[in-house]
Amino acid sequence: MTTHTPPIKVLVTILGLDQHEVGALAIAATLRDAGMEVVYGGRFNLPPAVVNMALQEDVDVIGISAHSWEYLHFLDDIFEGLKEAEIDVPLIIGGSVVTDGDKADILAKGVAAAFGPTDTPDGIVREIRRVVEDYRARIE
Amino acid sequence: MSDLNQSHSGIPLDPFYTAEEGDGNAPGVFPYTRGKRLPRPGQSWILRELSGEGTATRSNEQFKSLMAKGQQGLDIIGDTPTMHMLDPDHPHAIHAVGTQGVSLCCRTDFEDLYRDLPLDELSFSQSLPSVPGIAGLYLVAKERGMPSEILRGSAIQLALYEDDCSYSRHLPLKLRMRMATDSVAFAAEKMPKFHALMEDTYFFSETGLDSVEEMALGFVELRYYIRALLAKGIDIDAFAPRIGILLTCRMDLFEEIAKIRATRRIYARMMKDEFGAKDPRSMALTVTAHTSGLTMTAQQPVNNVARGGMQAVAMAMAGVQAMEISTFDEAYRTPSEDAHMVGLRTQQIVQLETNVTKVADPLGGSWYVEELTDKMDQRICAELARIEAKGDIGELSEQGFFRQIFNNAMERLSRDLEDGTVQRVGVNSHSIPNEEDHMLKEASEKKTEPFRGQITHIQNFRKNRDQDKCKQALGGLYDAVRDENRNMMEPYVAALEADATIGETAGVLRQAYGQKYDPLGNLPSPLGI
Structure with missing residues (x-):
């Protein structure tokens, strides 16, 4: 990595009425410790708000923290919103309710990476770096 | 359950044991360390499992099925929109309707929820917003022409910490306190058998608090309610007999038992000496338990059955009045039908096969448990005093003081799991590769689709x-x-x-x-x- 590479900027947010913030706060701290810039979007967001934050903050990756199954039903709207806004910033999902089966389903839908309860912080950081490197290479 | 008080080999058993003459150190006697009351033969805690899913009608069927399997009381949890006091057609709510509890939003929902259930026989515990929960039950009794005095059950009150951990309703603290105190005062008058002031230390402990922090913060909140009720001019003995604490049970079983023994004692002292209660029922605390979801793991979910079983034994020995236990699918969801069955059967095995219900406070007098009880008592009181010395509780809440405690606990737990300070089988020790982790995995991960029919139901209800x-x-x-x-x-x-x-x-x-x-x-x- 050269010194000119800007730090990875990641949006960490939660959808709908998913009320648990533990995972989001924990992963935000982990990513900051790993040298990333975290934009914390908090709870109670709908897809248009997520897309808008991603746009306004010009993030490299959108991270959704999920402790309820609501995210599964919001994904299409987020992808739709990103398409309308003409940005193809990668979307990643992580959370305690994300099973291996879910991972396969949402990766097939176009999610760039997915993390469940058995994934380690180191592994998550590594994977986010990979996703963002691919993204940056793609848009250059 | 046999009424005969004897061991499996026929050794006669006393209702409790003590080294002292007389009943000075008996269960059911101030300061109630050894239990709220002396158990009557054949009496046990109320067996229940957390339930409610989809529509009120579906949940009503679920309740009936649980009762047919031997459940003795209901513990009803609302879905996320209900807990937020939002209707199912709110744009934020539509994908969460009925998936993690029952959707309740109007009069007919309450009627459907309680349909055919004997209001005068069952105990209805509500993990619901207290004002609509109590009002809904009261209204159904009224419609059936039954006096509200017969209603039994409980309502959790979450006013002080709800915004700091997971139940944000976007209501200012003053309003939340008003809702708590108004509902408690109302129930004290109209529903005198109903525990409307259930201090719920379970939900905020799930941030990762230890037992001392749990009970200290529980007493901070409980005392905040009591002072607010007294300030309204309500007599302490008018509502205190129906105060209860719904607490958690982690995996350090002796500490959890000592916590409950110390909590009963601290409560008795506080009610008598500080709040001037005269009625002995105001000093004898009702304790119910929900075993810790946080101790349950997504990895090797079958291990959670063992954890739940051990926690149930501990809670039985601690002498709780009711319990529900988290089982194998806890890491992913509110309990499925299969998990309900495991939870209920686990409780029934403890109740009917282990004989732990035969003798009250069986660990009383153990050097270890008595010492641990004293230490818990001292530490809980010291932590309570430390927090209350910091100033007005409402101001502390608004300054984010409590939120910081919860956030610190979350970080501490994840650090402790990462560095192995806390051992968790299947997570940071004795783990197996994901592809080998099959047992009960599929059953744990089974999802419930949102009940979107509720959206048109409520829209039509409003229209008509x-x-x-x-x-x-x-x-x-x-x-x-x-x-x-x-x-x-x-x-x-x-x-x-x-x-x-x-x-x-x-x-x-x-x-x-x-x-x-x-x-x-x-x-x-x-x-x-």
Whole structure:
């Protein structure tokens, strides 16, 4: 990595009425410790708000923290919103309710990476770096 | 359960054991360290499992099925929109309807929820927002022509910490406290057998607090309610006999037992010496337990069955009045039908096969447990005093003092799991590769689709009601809530009766306290203000 590479900027947010913030706060701290810039979007967001934050903050990756199954039903709207806004910033999902089966389903839908309860912080950081490197290479 | 008090080999058993002459150190005697009361032969805790899923009708069927399997009381949890006091058609709510609890938003939902259930026989514990939960049960009894005095059960009160951990309703603290105290005062008068002041230390402990922090913060909140009720001029003995604590049980079983013994003692002392209670029932605390979901793992979910079983034995020995246990699918969801069965059968095995119910406080007198009880007592009281010395509890809450405690606990737990300070089988020790982790995996991960039929149900319900009558009742609620000297419960019941929805009532409560009707969007207020 050269010194000119800007730090990875990641949006960490939660959808709908998913009320648990533990995972989001924990992963935000982990990513900051790993040298990333975290934009914390908090709870109670709908897809248009997520897309808008991603746009306004010009993030490299959108991270959704999920402790309820609501995210599964919001994904299409987020992808739709990103398409309308003409940005193809990668979307990643992580959370305690994300099973291996879910991972396969949402990766097939176009999610760039997915993390469940058995994934380690180191592994998550590594994977986010990979996703963002691919993204940056793609848009250059 | 056999009424014969003897061991499996026929050794006669006393109801309790003590080294002292007389009953000075008996269960059921001040300071109640050894139990709220002396158990009667054949008596046990109330067996129940956390339930509620989808529509009220579906949940009603679930309750009946659980009772047919031997459940003795109900513990009803609302889905996320219900817990937030938002209607199912709110844009934020539509994908969460009925997936993690029952969707309740209007009069007919409560009627469907309690349909055919014997209101005079069952105990209805509510993990619901207390005001609509109590009002809904009261209204159903009224419609059936039954006196509200017969109603039994409990309602959790979450006013102080709800915004800091996971139950944000976008209601200011003053309003949350008003809702708690009004509902407790109302129940004390109209539903004297109902535990309307259930201090729920379970939900905020799930942030990762230890047992001392759990009970210290529980007493901080409980004392905050009690002082607010006394300030309204309500006599301590009018409501204190129906105070309870719903606590958690982690995996350090002796500490958890000592915590409960110390909690009963601290409570008894506090009620007698500090709050001047005269009625012995005001000093004998009701304790119910929900075993810790946080100790349950997504990895090797079958291990959670063992954890739940051990926690159930510990809670039985601690002498709780009711329990529900988290089982194998806890890491992913509120319990499925299969998990209910495992939870209930686990409790029944403890109750009927292990003999631990035969003798009250069987660990009393153990050097270890007595010492641990004393230490818990001292540490809980010291932590309580430390927090209360920091200043006004409401101001501390608004400054984020408590939120910081919860956030620190979350970080501490994840660090401790990462570095192995806390051992968890299947997570940081004795783990196996994901592809080999099959047992009960599929059953744990089974999902529930949102019950979107509820969205059209509530839209039709609103369309077909008497609009003028509903608006007038909501106006009456608004006026009552704006007057600090009035109790909001009767007007709240009247609003439900006039077919206002829970989402609408919550919006009107917010407006009465100068807040926006719809905290998450731009829904218009039915009052036109």
